[in-house]
Amino acid sequence: MRTPFYxxxxxxxxxxxxxxGWDMPLEYSGIIDEHINVxxxxxxxxxxxxxxxxxxxxNAYGIIxxxxxxxxxxxxxxHGLYSPMCYETGGIVDDIIVYRIDSKNFLLVVNASNREKDFEWIVKHSSSVDIENVSDKTALLALQGPFAQKALQRVVESNLEMLRPFDIITSNIFGVECMISRTGYTGEDGFEIFFDSSEVEIWxxxxxxxxxxxxxxxGLGARDTLxxxxxxxxxxxxIDETTSHLEVPLKWTVKFEKEFxxxxxxxxxxxxxxxxxFEVLERRVARRGNEVLVNGLTSGVVTSGSFSPTLKKSIGFCFVPSHVLPDQLIEIKIGGKQYQAKVCSTRFYKRT
Amino acid sequence: MIEEIRFSKEHEWVVIEEGLARIGISDFAQKQLGDIVSVELPKIGSKFKQMQPMAIIDSIKASSDIYCPLSGEVVEINEGLLEHPEWINQSPYELGWIAKINPSDIKEFGSMMTKEQYENFVGKIK
Structure with missing residues (x-):
């Protein structure tokens, strides 16, 4: 499959x-160059x-x-919010953004890999609701970085300063009606822009x-490291269908005072x-699937690992037994050899 | 004088200079790997048979073994790569060399691909 910008x-x-299944750009000028530029x-x-x-x-509100x-x-x-969607087992169907356009109109943004699965899941749990998959009809661009607001303001009539994180508005860009949300997946300020898929020249x-x-x-390479x-x-x-919210940094998204x-x-x-x-203390990059050892025993696995262009270190996420403490030293097996790593916060970067 | 360069199927290059084989990875290989972020070099004095793994390169996307294209003993390593792994991207045949080995069987060099054969070889990969 290809997007309108292929x-x-x-x-x-x-x-x-x-x-x-999507032919997507991994990199243009290079992952590190693109990452640093964002x-x-x-x-x-x-x-x-x-x-x-x-x-x-x-019924839309109640169903969602x-x-x-x-x-x-x-x-x-x-306005929108981030939330996982769960199976009865507590495993995660997907993590999505729900925008309330008004009391009877909602927009959901879901992962590319879960488009069909999510649609079926939502339909299965919906009665007398009008759900439309507009993925192919629309295009979605993300403009991310400290100068995103200034740059976008040049071409948007609405005052973007008024747009708080997760707000969404409808406004024209070059005469094309767009929905603009203050969201992203990079840790920087930024916007996501929804518009008709025929308006390719907006790029x-x-x-x-x-x-x-x-x-x-x-490209997707920088998106992943960011x-x-x-x-x-x-x-x-x-996260996937075997993950519980309570074992990943998503506790804040579970609201036990409501039903779901x-x-x-x-x-x-x-x-x-x-x-x-974790941060690897030696000169190797840990990758997804690498074994994690705690006190010499195989205790978990790396779920995401790469080189951090900002910190210039090998970083990642891994599962470990819940007794493991901050700053504790662990080992990661990379290519048959063990390398020392240190437990740290999952938020390696916070914008200032 | 221009030294003759030869290539392995795993994209290492070799140039023989004063009886020693200087080794690195090809421009094609560095482009495929993308941004290189760390290099694990062999130890001086370690011995390898032809096409045994001798070093590891981590690019931002993946890890790759680097094979010793000729049998021999490592006599020098490019320690500058520890601080500047990006030299392999910027200058794969000059600044980005990886190691020098004392080859034990120089006939192996003759069996490697010439520049023309290698260009053909990567042309087919593409």
Missing amino acids: EIHKSLNAKIVDFH RKNIGLFDVSHMGRFKIKGH QNLVTNDISKLNDN DKIMQSASSFNIKPA RLEAGLMLYGND IGKKAIMNGKIIRKLIG
């Missing part, structure tokens, strides 16, 4: 990779492969509230209008492992 990526000489300036990402569902009707573990009762119009227009801010296209530094979970790597699918299982689940951040 030809643009090709013309920019992007290295294209298969991502869950931290310092702005990067433009094509994230049109992600799923987008519109849910309408007087039952599906997600976070509480959408406090959502105002034109070039944004690139041109933001050129004085040193905007560069950024989200890793920011401590953000990736579905399929760090999977609540009982999460409440009654026994927590024996936890997901932590």
Whole structure:
């Protein structure tokens, strides 16, 4: 499958990779260069492969509230929140963003790898609700970095300063009606822009209008290292249908004071492992799947691992037994050899 | 004088200089790997048979073994790569060399691919 911007990526000489069936740009100028540019300036990402569902009707609120573990009762119009969606077992179906456009109109943004699964899951738990998969009809770009607001303001009528994190508005960009949310997956300030998939030239227009801010296209490689530094979970790597919220840094998204699918299982689940951040103290990069040893015993596995371009260290997330303490030394087996690593927070990077 | 360069199927290059084989990875290989972020070098004095793994390169995307393209003993390593692994990306045939070995069987060099053969070889990979 291809997004509406595939030809643009090709013309920019992007290295294209298969991502869950999608031909996506891995990198353009290089992962580290793109990563640093998002931290310092702005990067433009094509994230049109992600799923987008519109849910309408007087039942929409109740159906979504039952599906997600976070509480959408406090959502105002034109505001969204992040939440996992669970199976009865407490395992995670997906982690999504729910936007309340108004009391009868919601927009859900889901992972590319889970588009079909999520749609079926939602339909299965919906009665008399109007759900539309608008993923193919719409395009989605993410503009991320400290200068994202200044750059986007040049081409948007609405005052972006008023837009708080997770707010969403409808506004015109180059005469095209867009929805703009203040969200992202990089740990930087930024926006995600939804528009009709035929309006492909918006890519070039944004690139041109933001050129004085040193905007560069950024691919999935930088997206992964940016989200890793920011401590953000990736579905399929760090969380999946076997994960409980309580063993990963997502406790804040479970609201036990409301009802939702999977609540009982999460409440009654026994927590024996936890997901932590680690930093490798030697000159190797840990990767997903590497074994983790605690006190010499195989005790867990790396779920995400890479080199941090900001910290210039090998970092990652791994599961360890829940008794493991901050700063504790652990070992990671890379290519048959053991390397020392230190337990640390999953938030390796916080913007100032 | 331009030294003759030969290549292995695993994308290492070799140049013989004053009887020693200087080894690195090809420009094609560094492009495939992407940003290189760390290098684990062999120890001086260690001996390898042809195509045994001798070093490990971590790029931001993946880890790769580097094979010793000729049998022999390591006599020098490029310690500059420990601080500047990106030299392999920037200058794979000059600054980015990995090790020098004292080859035990120089005939192995003759059996490696010439520049032209290697260009053909990577052309087919692409």
